[in-house]
Amino acid sequence: MKAFTYERAQSAEAAVKAATATPAAKFIAGGTNLLDLMKLEIEQPQHLIDVGRLPMAAVEDTADGGLKIGAMASNSHAAADPRVRQRYPLLSEAIVAGGSPQLRNKASVGGNLMQRTRCAYFYDTSKPCNKRQPGAGCAALEGLNRNAAIFGASHACIATHPSDMAVALAALDARVETLSPTGQARSFPILELHRLPAERPEMDTHLVPGELITAVVLPPPPKGAQVYRKVRDRASYAGGLASIAVAGPNVALGMVAHKPWRAVDAEAALAAGATPAEAMARELDGASSAGRNDFKIALVARLGAAALAEAKGERT
Amino acid sequence: MRTTITVNGQARALDLDPRTTLLDALREHLRLTGAKKGCDHGQCGACTVLVNGVRINSCLSLAVMHDGDEVTSIEGLGTTEALHPVQRAFLTEDAFQCGYCTPGQICSTVGMLAELEAAIPSQETPRGAKPALTDAEIRERMSGNICRCSAYPQIVAAIKSAAEAMA
Numbered sequence: 001m002k003a004f005t006y007e008r009a010q011s012a013e014a015a016v017k018a019a020t021a022t023p024a025a026k027f028i029a030g031g032t033n034l035l036d037l038m039k040l041e042i043e044q045p046q047h048l049i050d051v052g053r054l055p056m057a058a059v060e061d062t063a064d065g066g067l068k069i070g071a072m073a074s075n076s077h078a079a080a081d082p083r084v085r086q087r088y089p090l091l092s093e094a095i096v097a098g099g100s101p102q103l104r105n106k107a108s109v110g111g112n113l114m115q116r117t118r119c120a121y122f123y124d125t126s127k128p129c130n131k132r133q134p135g136a137g138c139a140a141l142e143g144l145n146r147n148a149a150i151f152g153a154s155h156a157c158i159a160t161h162p163s164d165m166a167v168a169l170a171a172l173d174a175r176v177e178t179l180s181p182t183g184q185a186r187s188f189p190i191l192e193l194h195r196l197p198a199e200r201p202e203m204d205t206h207l208v209p210g211e212l213i214t215a216v217v218l219p220p221p222p223k224g225a226q227v228y229r230k231v232r233d234r235a236s237y238a239g240g241l242a243s244i245a246v247a248g249p250n251v252a253l254g255m256v257a258h259k260p261w262r263a264v265d266a267e268a269a270l271a272a273g274a275t276p277a278e279a280m281a282r283e284l285d286g287a288s289s290a291g292r293n294d295f296k297i298a299l300v301a302r303l304g305a306a307a308l309a310e311a312k313g314e315r316t
Numbered sequence: 317m318r319t320t321i322t323v324n325g326q327a328r329a330l331d332l333d334p335r336t337t338l339l340d341a342l343r344e345h346l347r348l349t350g351a352k353k354g355c356d357h358g359q360c361g362a363c364t365v366l367v368n369g370v371r372i373n374s375c376l377s378l379a380v381m382h383d384g385d386e387v388t389s390i391e392g393l394g395t396t397e398a399l400h401p402v403q404r405a406f407l408t409e410d411a412f413q414c415g416y417c418t419p420g421q422i423c424s425t426v427g428m429l430a431e432l433e434a435a436i437p438s439q440e441t442p443r444g445a446k447p448a449l450t451d452a453e454i455r456e457r458m459s460g461n462i463c464r465c466s467a468y469p470q471i472v473a474a475i476k477s478a479a480e481a482m483a
Contacts, residue, residue, distance in 0.1 A: 001335045003333075003334075003335065004334060004335070005334065006317060006334040006378070006380050008383075028378075028381070030377075031376060031377055031378065031381065032358060032373070032376045035337070035376050035377070035378065036357050036358060036376060039356065039357065048334070048378075050380075050381055052381060076370075076431070076436055079436070079437060080434065080435065080436040080437060085437065085443075085444065086444070089443050089444070092437060093439065093443070096437055096438050096439045096441075097439050099460075100358075100361070100459055100460025101371065101424075101427075101428065101431065101438070101457055101459075101460055102358070102361060102364055102371050102372050102373045102424065102427075102460045103358060103373065103376075103460065105370045105371060105372050105427075106372045106373070106376065106377065236439070236455075236456050236459035237459040237460060
C-alpha cells in the first residue's frame with residue numbers, strides 16, 4: 001500500500017472542502033472495496049477523508065411515503081430495516097445477495113454505489129486496462145471476458161458494475177443525494193449516477209471530484225410485485241454473472257453493463273402486452289458479447305423471463 | 317497517528333502508520349495473534365473480529381478508523397479456564413482440523429448469533445419472516461468464513477449446540 005495521510009471529517013461540508021483542497025484525496029467510509037484496491041496499489045490516494053462516522057446513517061420516512069437511507073448506513077442496517085423489508089423487499093434481498101455478512105456490516109450504502117468493477121484485468125496490474133490506466137488498452141476484449149458487459153460497452157472497456165443493491169435501486173427509481181465541493185446539495189435519479197465507458201472508462205460516475213453521496217431516496221414503492229434474482233458461480237458470497245430486479249412495471253438488469261441497466265425496451269414491450277420471454281428478447285436485441293460471455297445473452301433471456309413470470313404470479 | 321482502541325476491555329494507545337490495518341494492529345502491535353491473516357482481502361474470514369459487537373473483516377479496515385471503538389478478538393471471548401460457549405461447542409463438536417480459521421469462525425459465530433437475534437435477514441430468510449437458526453441460514457450466514465479443512469458439517473453442529481447452550 002502506498003503511503004497516505006488520514007483525517008476524520010467532522011461534517012459533510014468539511015469533508016467536501018478537504019477533498020477539493022487536497023490533491024489525490026478520496027473519501028473512505030467502510031473501506032471494504034477501497035482498501036482491497038489500495039493493497040493492490042490499483043487505488044493510490046494520497047489522502048483519505050474518513051466520512052464513516054458522519055451522522056448520515058439513519059433510515060427515515062419521507063413526507064411522500066418514501067424512504068431516505070443515509071449514505072453511511074451499513075448495507076446490513078439498510079437490508080434489515082423493517083420498512084425496507086416491508087415496502088421494498090427487493091432492495092433488502094438485493095443487498096443480502098451481495099458480499100458476505102462481514103462485508104455488509106462494514107460497507108456503507110454510499111460506498112456500495114461507488115465500488116469498482118471486478119473485471120479480472122482491472123485487478124491484474126500486469127495487464128493493460130483503460131479503467132486503471134487510461135490509454136493502456138483493454139486486455140478483456142480478447143481475454144477472459146466471461147463476466148463482461150453485453151450492453152453499452154465500448155472498444156475501450158467492457159467492464160461491468162458489480163453492485164446488487166444498485167440494480168434494485170434502479171428498478172425502484174431511487175434518487176441519489178450529494179453534496180458538491182461548492183457546498184451545493186443536489187439530487188438526481190440513480191440512473192444518472194453511473195456512466196457508460198465510452199472513451200473514458202476510468203470515470204465510473206458523473207460525480208464531480210470531491211462530490212459526496214449523502215443519501216439514497218426511495219419514492220413510494222411502485223404498484224406490483226418485487227423480485228430480485230441473481231445468477232452466480234456459487235450459491236453464496238460470489239459476484240454475479242447477471243441479475244434482475246423487477247418492481248411493478250420497472251425492470252433493471254445487473255452485471256451486464258458498466259452501470260445498472262434499466263431494461264426500457266423490455267418494459268415497453270411488457271406494457272404493450274408482450275410475454276416475459278418476448279419482452280426479454282426485445283431488450284436483448286440490443287445486446288452484444290465479446291466471446292467468453294456469449295452465454296450471458298441466453299442466460300439473461302431465461303433469467304429475465306423467469307423473474308418476470310414470477311412477478312406476474314406465474315410459477316417458474 | 318495516535319489512536320486509542322479498547323481491545324478486549326482494555327484501552328490501548330497506539331501510534332500507527334495510517335496504513336496499518338486493524339488486523340495488523342492487533343497482531344503486530346498488540347501481539348494478539350488469535351485473529352489470522354489468511355487472504356488479507358476480506359475473502360476468507362480468518363481475520364474476523366467484533367467491533368462494537370459487530371463482526372467485520374479486520375484486514376479490510378484501517379486501525380485509525382477505529383479510534384474509540386471497542387474491539388473483541390478471540391482472546392477476549394473466553395479463557396482456557398472459562399471458555400465462551402461457542403469455543404466450548406467447537407471443541408465438543410470437533411469443528412476444526414488445523415485450527416487456522418477457527419478464531420475467525422468463532423468470532424463470526426458470536427456476531428452471527430447476535431445478528432439473528434436482531435432479525436437481520438440473509439438470502440435464506442423468507443420474505444417478511446424473522447430469521448430462524450436453520451442449517452441453511454447458518455451455512456449462508458457463515459459463507460464469509462472459509463475452512464480449508466472443510467469442517468463445515470461440524471461447524472454447523474457446533475453453532476447449533478452453542479446457540480442452544482446460550483439460549
